[in-house]
Amino acid sequence: MHTISNKTLSNEEIVDVHKWLQHNDINTSRLRRDFSDVLPLAEMMKRDHPRLIDLNNFPKRSSVQLKIANWETFNYKVLAKFNLNLSREFMEQLSTGAHGAAEVMLHEIMRLKKRQRVVETRNAILAQEQIWEENDEVKTVVVNKQVGDGIVQVPQKMILYSLYEKMARDNLAKEAIIDANQKRLAHMENIIKVKTERIEELLMQMGKSPVKLCSSSQHLASTSMLSYEALGTCLRKRHTNTPASSD
DSSP: OEEEOOOOOOHHHHHHHHHHHHHTTOOOTTHHHHTTSSHHHHHHHHTTOTTTOOGGGSOOOOSHHHHHHHHHHHHHHTGGGGTEEEOHHHHHHHHTTOTTHHHHHHHHHHHHHHHHHHHHHHHHHHHHHHHHHHSOSEEEEEEEEEETTEEEEEEEEEEOHHHHHHHHHHHHHHHHHHHHHHHHHHHHHHHHHHHHHHHHHHHHHTTOOGGGOOHHHHHHHHTTOOOHHHHHHHHHHHHHHSOOOOO
């Protein structure tokens, strides 16, 4: 649980607090006086949590001791639900209108609201993805699209981002396999080329035409599986069938 105590805010943080209050239509000219009692803060938070906050528990007070009592009730009934806690010293500073105490309190509430929005957004996304998973992987949603000077609503198909990531990973894996196979194919083609050139060179040395290679060796060569044993057999047959020299 986070304990709130008096601290010094930076100039940027104070500006953020005042902007936030103005955005919520709250007068910032009398913060120390107005927020010495808990009622204005209770009214502000009730807008977002109507069931959690009962304003009857925080009647408007004028004395410092009664204001502290109000802050104690608010601390126990409301702030504790958000894992926040006010120190006794800080409640006294709020109730007496100490300089900077109201800004610190409001800054913490502003940060709380931001955290809640993040959680709500994340939960909404998870809930939507769960609905999609329980039904169809592809959904058609209506989006606003600018056409000329106007905005029109058009249907657009969407898929889960988790499915997109899976497809992207699968594609990368397939591309890696294809690339490896292409390299192996290029290597095998190079080996075939070298062997073919060697065979032709041996035939030329024996005075034989590579074009008249025996049919069995032609078939083997066409399948890129010609072995030296097959080549020897073929050459021996060619040598036997060759007429002896007249010399």
